[in-house]
Amino acid sequence: MSHPAKTFANIVLYTVLILFSIVTIIPFFWLVCGALKSQADYFTFMFLPLGEGFLGVAWDRLTLENFGSLFTELNFATNITNSIFLASSISILGTTCAAFGGYALSKFQFPGRTAITGLVLSALIIPGPLLIAPGYQLLYHLGLINSYAGIILPSIAPAFGLFLFRQAMLNSVPQELLEAARIDGCGEFRIFFSVVMPIVRPMMGAFLMITFLGAWNNYIGPQIILQDPDKFPLSVAIAQLRGLYQTNYGMISAGTLVSIAPVMIIFLLLQKEFISGLTSGAVKG
């Protein structure tokens, strides 16, 4: 390609990418602006209220009252705590179960191994929604409706996770290392925590993040199982807020922002680990 043609192609390329970036970011920016505006300014200005201030924005008209209402009129502090608790327990327990199971299936020979592996692999095809109705009935008979156990327990045996850890450990954990540790008199759990875990730590981190995010964003489970508003995580609380405050867009924006911003910031900071975890299943599998 000649030089001017190459420059032109580059200009087109970057223009397209920048346009796409703007389209991606605008809803976030609009959400932030909406959360910071008073109810009156919300309908008057598309983004920030215009005025005499720096960059032509009336900064002094911005308000935190929408955020205040979340914590006074509603019970958002409790909802945040609930979301943190649910997502942390599900991700930690789920990752532990999956890593333990993957270790057993990849590094030991024992009767039943093939059958169990096949069973778990074929479970990957089961669509989650199929289990909603019978799962609810089971929780009802176990007396776990309106309890956190009813949300956590069904979420901590991720077949996909077990499969990921099995694949990873098959290739990356040398059998000789395990044998050597056994000869040295190392206990089985110590072998797992001090020999196996360090090797698969990146995958554990990635899977922790994937399950945390999944649990944080889960709506249908808590919506069906929980009845007590004090137990609602943010996903259910925001649905309730949307139903109650139909046109109070400022408060809806603030509530959504509080629900997504902290998680987004943490995950964007850790995006390398997260993304490598997401794609490892596809690339290796």
Add this chain to the structure above:
Amino acid sequence: MAAKYRTHSLWVPYVFLAPFLLVFSTFVIYPLLQSVVLATQQTFGPGFSEFVFLDNFKNLLGDPIFWIATRNTFVYAAASVVLLLPLSLSLAMMLNRPSMKGRGFFRLIFFSPALVGAVFVGVIFGVIFQKRTGLLNNILYRLIGFDLDFPWIQDPRFVMPALIIASLWMWVGFNMIYFLAALQNVDKQLEEAATIDGANSWQKFIHVTVPAIRPIASFVVLLSIIGAFQLFELPWMLLNQGPGPERSGLTIVMNLYQTGFQTGDLGYASAIGWVLALILVFLALFQRRMSRSEET
């Protein structure tokens, strides 16, 4: 092999497997079996049921609401594949150019919506698509004088396009990540050889890029279709916790949820779940067959 020189006790693997298997059999395998039983029952809440054998499936076939849900879901799934994947792949190819500057920056931006849960995306776009006050109509009005009162989510004809726009925003960057990973498999030397032989960009794309990314591309297609068929939260929140005008945003899983938890018939809901499962198994087998026949 390890089996010949076993130095650990027999029970060790079972102990490591126990937590997973215990939870898995209670909360996955048991409900799965129970869903077969439930599908032959009519229930009134979780406690009362009546055996109806195959009536649920018979009724489903003649249930206009279920057919609306199925049609909507198929339309959405088709749009996901036809619009989402080419868009994701083109973005990935733009970012993959060797001279590309700011790759990390663009990747970060495009990927960020995937971190927002479907519930929250539904709420955000429910507000974006509002008449008069919504962001989309306001921007289009200022740019091209578009109708400020355009009824994106009030008119049944525009609900599906609105839903697809929201879902594109959410998923394009996520799928792009997979394609970026796939493009690492493209053989640079083969690409150069094709250039020297006088292949144009399109020929290079078809004969060099596509074969190299095919395994991951077919995985992404399957993932997108499976996701599309399980669509629920996004339209549910977008349409203010309902199926939208004239059920234009009703999906199979929304139908399942409303049947099971608003009408209280867990049996009929399980039958819907089984139809969904069968559709997905069929699509997965079809996709496997396709990717096999392409290999040979």
